[in-house]
Amino acid sequence: MSTTGRGLHGHVLETLGPAITAGEYPPGSVLRTDELAQQFDCSRSVMREAVRVLESMHLVESRRRVGVTVRPKSEWNVYDPQVIRWRLAGADRPHQLRSLTVLRSAVEPVAAGLAAQHATAQQCAELTECALGMVAHSRGHQLEGYLFHDVAFHRVILNASGNEMFARLGDVVAEVLAGRTHHEVMFEDPDPAAVTLHVQVAEAVRARDAARAEHLVREITVGALQELDILAPGK
Amino acid sequence: MSTTGRGLHGHVLETLGPAITAGEYPPGSVLRTDELAQQFDCSRSVMREAVRVLESMHLVESRRRVGVTVRPKSEWNVYDPQVIRWRLAGADRPHQLRSLTVLRSAVEPVAAGLAAQHATAQQCAELTECALGMVAHSRGHQLEGYLFHDVAFHRVILNASGNEMFARLGDVVAEVLAGRTHHEVMFEDPDPAAVTLHVQVAEAVRARDAARAEHLVREITVGALQELDILAPGK
DNA sequence: CGGGAACAAAAAGTCAGACTTATTTGTCAC
DNA sequence: GTGACAAATAAGTCTGACTTTTTGTTCCCG
Known part of the structure; x- marks a missing residue:
């Protein structure tokens, strides 16, 4: 059913994406790539790829010296099929x-x-x-x-x-x-x-x-x- | 005007994305990450991140032992603002x-x-x-x-x-x-x-x-x- | 006391190289 | 021909070092 999920990178996405769209991280929350990599028990490269995708969905914004900040719902790419699926699966x-x-x-x-x-x-x-x-x-x-x-x-x-x-x-x-x-x-x-x-x-x-x-x-x-x-x- | 473009990764996207949406690579074309990295004079990590984003837009599909294949237009995420912008800028x-x-x-x-x-x-x-x-x-x-x-x-x-x-x-x-x-x-x-x-x-x-x-x-x-x-x- | 410039720290960004794994293709025996 | 096995290939992953940008602080001078 789910198009993504292949590979470690996909698994991270399928966990982080729904968490963000569910509002678990309120807008403005700051995530650190290193910490996330530790949490998901994966390398920074994998984590960075996942963050890049989330960024392309406008779910987060990555800035130097700041970290990965969660964007407000009003800026999300709500037409992205993956975002739609995550939101339909959530609260x-x-x-x-x-x-x-x-x-x-x-x-x-x-x-x-x-x-x-x-x-x-x-x-x-x-x-x-x-x-x-x-x-x-x-x-x-x-x-x-x-x-x-x-x-x-x-x-x-x-x-x-x-x-x-x-x-x-x-x-x-x-x-x-x-x-x-x-x-x-x-x-x-x-x-x-x-x-x-x-x-x-x-x-x-x-x-x-x-x-x-x-x-x-x-x-x-x-x-x-x-x-x-x-x-x-x-x- | 363009939201992306920050960093080397953004530059690669702003070049590859329009090229694909313009039909420069016909559906089914196979790209190799290593070759692309060489073409764009960047590391594989940067290239991989770009490919991941293109993949999340359903512009390409990355498969082991095969490479990065361009998907047919009918599968693109045509509601992605970035895809829309690329197509509006193209042919x-x-x-x-x-x-x-x-x-x-x-x-x-x-x-x-x-x-x-x-x-x-x-x-x-x-x-x-x-x-x-x-x-x-x-x-x-x-x-x-x-x-x-x-x-x-x-x-x-x-x-x-x-x-x-x-x-x-x-x-x-x-x-x-x-x-x-x-x-x-x-x-x-x-x-x-x-x-x-x-x-x-x-x-x-x-x-x-x-x-x-x-x-x-x-x-x-x-x-x-x-x-x-x-x-x-x-x- | 206030403002600006220099400095230090923090986190993402980039790179290079080694290694792993899945998938395809080709080959060989049955 | 069909099946299993082996080799080749390209993506996937990990690690560690280094660079760059931004931010916050400190400190000096007005």
Whole structure:
């Protein structure tokens, strides 16, 4: 599941990163490379490489004669998949999940509109297939199967949009959907209305009806917002 | 302007990073740490740290007995501010600018709607101030002054949305707007209609009219899309 | 008593070289 | 051909010495 973790360097990252994003070291905290190397029982070279990566994520800043200082949350590269994963695994998981769901609600409808314009025949077919898969797994506690097709569905939409920035949000959406199924509100069976909407989206894209695709996906994301009580149920 | 660049390690990154994002090394290309260290006239340690950072950006993958292989563009962390900057400085600047403008068109309207709900009194004041600044610099070749207030305006909107993911797109928007003013279509004076829209957005946010704020910003972003011929002028 | 210049200390930055480990590739026997 | 074994290769790791920058202190002079 985790992309990093290979090698000693990866192990250090997978420990320090989550610790920082979890707020264990408050902003302004100063770490010393030598001390950290001792704590993690590794050489300074390995520690330096790890710090470099954390620095590229804007989690910390390394300055001579000062040390490695932890930066405030507002400066973190919150779009870095690794940072997202660390935060989802930590204490502010709910908060992160909300932020990402709001992001989804902004991006996915527009992506769907573009997908309706640019999707290839194969992508249309995949979309229909995913929607049918969702229908097939929508009843009788087949949550894992449903999730699988749901994730695939949204990935196809994002990819078919033809926009590379949208396409790279596929992993984020996957995390959010998985999080919802595994940790958050988990209905016995998915909302039938949502399932229907997905099928209709597939139809709209196939019919090249951009406005309708966008509108339908907006309804789906509104549902996701309501599940997290971000949006009032009415209107 | 550039956050990195400090130290030998930063210099290597600022050379290798742009080279990779510019496509100088096609996907699958294999680099050897030793050779690179020789090329850049630095030690292996410095080179390794640079490679680690590039790896965390998913630009390359380092494997034993193989070397450092360049990953396909589709796997890059395209939301990394550094990657964005490198790409904007390179050959596919137009393409990147289009991708980012489409992203803006998805995110900013939603952010504006949220800003209308959550903006503090001070943020409302700042917004009005920015809008007035835009008006003041909208005539007579005061493009730099106009740009300054335009960037500030959109930053306030994104910050006031209360969503950390939106807030962190402030730098991206700044880059896009600056790019438009400095390199792309550059009108003698900004479109008066756009200026008016910004003023109206400030009013809508102040009036807590989320739907109106969202609609108005959507019109602004539609204008931005049309400037880049992404959207047909009609509709 | 205050301000500035010289100095000392601290921590990151850099380097060189030796050694380890994983992975691939090639070879040989079965 | 297939399997196991051996060799080659490049990244990974460690160590220790040295450099550079920044900061805080001290001390002298105005």
